[in-house]
Amino acid sequence: MxxxxxxxxxxxxxxxxxxxxxxxxxxxxxxxxxxxxxxxxxxxxxxxxxxxxxxxxxxxxxxxxxxxxxxxxxxxxxxxxxxxxxxxxxxxxxxxxxxxxxxxxxxxxxxxxxxxxxxxxxxxxxxxxxxxxxxxxxxxxxxxxxxxxxxxxxxxxxxxxxxxxxxxxxxxxxxxxxxxxxxxxxAETAKVQISLVLISVAAVAVAIGVGLWMARRITRGVTTVKASLDALAEGDLTREATVRSQDEIGDMASSLSKAQSALRETMAEVVTSAQTVAAAAEELSAANAQVAAGSQETSAQAGVVASAAEEVNRSVQAVASGAEQMGASIKEISHNANEAARVAAAATSVAEATNEQVAKLGVSSQEIGNVIKVITGIAEQTNLLALNATIEAARAGEAGKGFAVVASEVKDLAQETAKATEEVARRVAAIQGDTDGAVDAIGEISEIVKQISDFQMTIASAVEEQTATTNEMSRGVAEAADGSANIAGNISSVAQAASDSAQVLDQIGSSVNELAELSATLRAKVEYFTY
The missing domain is CATH 1.20.120 (Four Helix Bundle (Hemerythrin (Met), subunit A))
Incomplete structure (x- = not known):
């Protein structure tokens, strides 16, 4: 070229x-x-x-x-x-x-x-x-x-x-x-006159010859330079001005040749850069599609987790309601010993129901843990994709600065998602611990209720112990309710973050498409030149 x-x-x-x-x-x-x-x-x-x-x-x-x-x-x-x-x-x-x-x-x-x-x-x-x-x-x-x-x-x-x-x-x-x-x-004068005429004619001939030589010398160099400039105007960078005269026209031709050589090198670099940008745009487009898919998956999983959190909250509310009922029963036992057997039976039923609800709460907590693991994996994948996008934007140079900013925002969102997920995991672990405690407490209540029939004499002390236990369980259930509410709020934040990530990814996709169009336009402009 x-x-x-x-x-x-x-x-x-x-x-x-x-x-x-x-x-x-x-x-x-x-x-x-x-x-x-x-x-x-x-x-x-x-x-x-x-x-x-x-x-x-x-x-x-x-x-x-x-x-x-x-x-x-x-x-x-x-x-x-x-x-x-x-x-x-x-x-x-x-x-x-x-x-x-x-x-x-x-x-x-x-x-x-x-x-x-x-x-x-x-x-x-x-x-x-x-x-x-x-x-x-x-x-x-x-x-x-x-x-x-x-x-x-x-x-x-x-x-x-x-x-x-x-x-x-x-x-x-x-x-x-x-x-x-x-x-x-x-005669001598005539000879001199003839000599003067001949010399004058010779001088005029020499003057005309020198003028023609000068005109031809200058015109030839200027014509060569003009032809090269006309070719340059038509996009042909290969037509050089070959002028060997050691004068200003030769200097002009040499400078034009240097400019053409520099333009050829620049065009080659532009083509290479355009191809590199196009390849980077394709890679960014693929990465953007992958991240968008991950974001959509994150949003879907966040919806599932939100539903599970609402279910946990309802279960905890049921446990709280059962605890209140248990307290009322214990009070009723203290006032009416005769109703002890019936209350014990009711307490046994309530304890069994509570045990089932608490068991369900444990299962729900485990499901929330699994969802949190999925969200954590998605956040890590999003962070990795954002890092890859940042690296590709750095390779693209000035043209990739906008993508670097967008990729950095995606990475920050992924990190925030990971932090929120860790917080949810901690809270779910706390719920599981409380749930285990509630299960144990309910088991003790069941044992106590069973022993009520055999130990009527110790009803008062059992009622006091049961009252304390019930109060502790109520506090645990209240904390579980608060934890489930926080889980629901955090899951909503995760869903909102996933939605924001999807919007950012849409912007990245538009920018990548625009970059690809600019690269194609640049290559089309460069193809006008022959180098």
Whole structure:
């Protein structure tokens, strides 16, 4: 009737709060990581944009400086053409400084280009040749130590224009590099955006997965516990909640399993107790029937004894009446001696009748003694049955307290019956003793009456002796009358006690029947459960 108890693993405890916190913490960490990555990438993009703007600005500034140096050099060349030959040497020195400045600015731009774009500035061969030709032309035109052929002014101007166009083309070259970097930055930004989208989708997927896992984990345990509770509501105590999770739901399932086990044990004990109570009720019912039969027998015997006591009382009254008559006869003898013979004969007759009545009184006393023995046996049997009922009520526990009280009352009544019976026995013994004395006295009276005829001379003394004897007999008969009256009263008490015992036994029978009904109802209620 019991099932295997639910066993739970020894894994580390993981409460629901910790599970929910871990799940949402994972989602928050993923979102935080996504946000941090987005902030970092956007910060990098912003820095790259600022760097590109700075490079554009500085590149334009350097190109402007190169262009300015070139323009200064060309203007100085035009000015030197109109100079007096004597002024040319000093102007040539200035022009050389301008040429050095142009070369320096061009080198600075090249260094900046290399720093920004990671590659050296590559000039076209035509641009390099134009610069070299322009520089050689200036040397041939204005340097006295030069052996180069003199270049005409128009060719020199063309070379200067070519150099100016080359410098202007630097802006285009830088713009191309900047455009390439911007495109690269945009491509990286697009990759970052795609990565952020993928990471966000992954975070959402993880969040959904964690949520579904949590919902399934919690729902599965709650569903199992609910199924067990539904079965319990239907009276099935064998459906246990097998939840192995180390959390509050697992604790709830374990507590429910313990409660079901305790209920199963309780139901088994209730069934056993109900069966025990039912058996005790049957035994009490049988004992009650037996005691009731004994009580009825006691009542019947008490009625018989009461009738016998009334008969004894009537006999004693007759003896008393005879004693009075004997006294009158003796008085008559004292007054009339002549009537002595007749009185003696009458006395003899009366004595014989009295002897018979007294003999009957002895027989009645013996019958009363037999009845008293029967009553004593019934009282002892009633006391024994009451003791057995008390023991069975003690075995029944709380349910048998009422029967214990009733059994105790029956036992007390039985003891009182035994005491009353003993009193009746003592009084009957006294009556028997008095009756024996009366028989002896009547025998003496008979002998005296017989001797009256022979001893007329001693009538006076015989009359006195007979008077004393008659008085003693009267007292004995009076005492016998009182004893018989007491016997009748005690027998009536015994009959009343037997009637009371019968009523108590009826109450016991009703209580026993009610107990049996309660036991049957309890077993019917327990049968609703499956355990």
């Amino acid at each position: 019991t099932t295997k108890a639910t066993t739970r693993g020894r894994a580390r405890r993981f409460p629901l709060a910790a599970q929910i916190f871990a799940a949402f913490g994972t989602v928050v960490l993923l979102l935080a990581a996504t946000a941090a990555l987005a902030v970092a990438e956007f910060s990098k993009q912003s820095a790259d944009d600022q760097q590109i703007m700075q490079r554009i600005y500085l590149s334009d500034q350097k190109i402007a400086e190169v262009q300015e140096a070139l323009d200064t050099m060309r203007m100085e060349t035009l000015r030197m053409r109109s100079m007096d030959p004597a002024e040319i040497p000093s102007a040539w020195a200035t022009q050389q400084q301008n040429m050095d400045a142009f070369s320096a600015k061009l080198n600075e731009f090249g260094a900046l280009y290399l720093d920004y774009f990671g590659t050296e500035m590559a000039f076209d061969d035509a641009d390099v040749a134009a610069w070299q030709s322009y520089q050689a032309g200036l040397d041939a035109l204005y340097d006295p130590a030069s052996t180069e052929a003199v270049i005409d002014s128009e060719s020199q101007d063309a070379l200067g224009a070519t150099l100016s166009a080359s410098v202007s083309n630097l802006t285009t070259v830088v713009a191309e590099q900047i455009t390439a970097q911007v495109a690269k930055s945009k």
